[in-house]
Amino acid sequence: MAPPKGPQIHYQQIPTTLQQQQQQQQQQPQRPNFQMALLPPPQDRLYPTFEALQADLKAFTRSQGYAIVTLSSLNRDIEGRYRRYNLCCAKGGKNYTSHSKGLRAGRSTKTGCPMRMKAVQEKAWPYGDKWHVIVQCAEHNHEPFTGEPGVVVPAQFRKIEQDGMRWLIIMHREAQLSLRQLTIGLRISFGEKYQYVKKSDVRNMLAKIKRDEDRKTAAAAAAAGLPANLPYTLLPPSHQPPPPPLQHVEQMPPLPEGLQVPDPDLESDDEDGDDDDE
Ligand SMILES: [Zn+2]
Numbered sequence: 001m002a003p004p005k006g007p008q009i010h011y012q013q014i015p016t017t018l019q020q021q022q023q024q025q026q027q028q029p030q031r032p033n034f035q036m037a038l039l040p041p042p043q044d045r046l047y048p049t050f051e052a053l054q055a056d057l058k059a060f061t062r063s064q065g066y067a068i069v070t071l072s073s074l075n076r077d078i079e080g081r082y083r084r085y086n087l088c089c090a091k092g093g094k095n096y097t098s099h100s101k102g103l104r105a106g107r108s109t110k111t112g113c114p115m116r117m118k119a120v121q122e123k124a125w126p127y128g129d130k131w132h133v134i135v136q137c138a139e140h141n142h143e144p145f146t147g148e149p150g151v152v153v154p155a156q157f158r159k160i161e162q163d164g165m166r167w168l169i170i171m172h173r174e175a176q177l178s179l180r181q182l183t184i185g186l187r188i189s190f191g192e193k194y195q196y197v198k199k200s201d202v203r204n205m206l207a208k209i210k211r212d213e214d215r216k217t218a219a220a221a222a223a224a225g226l227p228a229n230l231p232y233t234l235l236p237p238s239h240q241p242p243p244p245p246l247q248h249v250e251q252m253p254p255l256p257e258g259l260q261v262p263d264p265d266l267e268s269d270d271e272d273g274d275d276d277d278e
Contacts, residue, residue, distance in 0.1 A: 036065035036146055040138035041117070046130035050085065053119050053131045057087075058156065062192065065144020066115070067154035069093055075120075089115035090154045091142050109152045111142045147196060157196040160186070160205045164194055168205060179203060 041060050047053040061068050067090035073082040092113035116136040123129050145154060160168070164186055171177045171185055183202045186194045217233050224234060 036063070036144040038066055038115075038140045038144050039064045040115070040135040041133050043133050043135060046127065046132050048130060050082070050119060050121070050131050053133065057119075057133065059193070062157060065146055066090065066140060067145070067156035068117075069156065083121040085119045087117050087119060089113040089140055090156060091140070092116070113141050115140050153196045153198070158198060158201045160194065160197060160201060164190065164197075165205060165209065168202065169209060172206060179206075182206075 041057055045053075045056065047056065057068055068087050069090045071086040071088050071093050073085050075083040077083055091109065091111045092115055093110070114137050118134050118136060119131055120134060121127075121129060121131045145151065145157075147153075167186065167189060168182060171182055177185060179199050179202055183197060183199045186197050186202060188195075218229075221227075221230060221233060226234070
C-alpha cells in the first residue's frame, strides 16, 4: 500500500528573498498561481504503461510548477523491458554544481533539489502488472515555475511530442503557417501541454522532421536496391505510367543448330594474335 503522505507540508518552506516577494505581489492579481504548490504526484493511480504514467505525471507536475526527469532505469524483464525508473525533479539529479561562491559555472538552473520518486511496474495484487508512482522525497528547495517572463522554462515543458509533431506537419505543409503562427497555434491547441514552447523549439522540430523524412527516403531507396546517395528518388508504382502496349518486333533469326562457339576464356588472350591487321 502506498504510504499516505500529507502533501500540505511541502510548500512555502523556502524563505523567499524580498525581491521574489515583491515580484509575487505584483503578479498575484493578474496571475493567481495558488494552485502551484509543488505537490508530489498522487500515488494511487495505476497506469497500463510507463508512457501513460509519464504523460500524466508531466501534466500533474506542470500544474504544480516543476518538471520531472529520468535518473536511471533498471529491473529489466526477460523481454528486456524496464520495470522501474528512478525519477527526480528537473532541478535535482546529476550535474548539479553549487554556485555558492558566486561563480557562474555554465547556465545550469539546477538547485540540487532533493525531490525523488520511482515509477514501478508490479505484478502482485493489487497492482496487476500496472505502473504506479512511489514518492521517496516530496520536498523541493526552490520556488515553483509559474511561467513568468524572464525565468528559464524547464526543458521538459518545451519538448514537442508525437501529437504536436503531427499537428506541425499538417499546419506547416498544408496550411503553410509561418513559424510565429505555428508557435502560437501549438501553444493554444493542446490545452496547457505546449504553452511554454518557443519559436526555436518549433524551428528545431521542423528541421528534425525534415531530417527524418530525408532519412526515410534514403532508407526506402536502399530497400529498393539503390544506393542511398542517388540524386533522384523513386515514384511510387501506383503513379507510374502504364507499360507501353506490346508490339510485334522482328527477332533476330536463331543460331543454326549445332553451331560451335569457341569459349574465349579457354583461349590464350595473347595480344600478338596472328590474325591482327597490323
Ligand atoms: Zn524540485
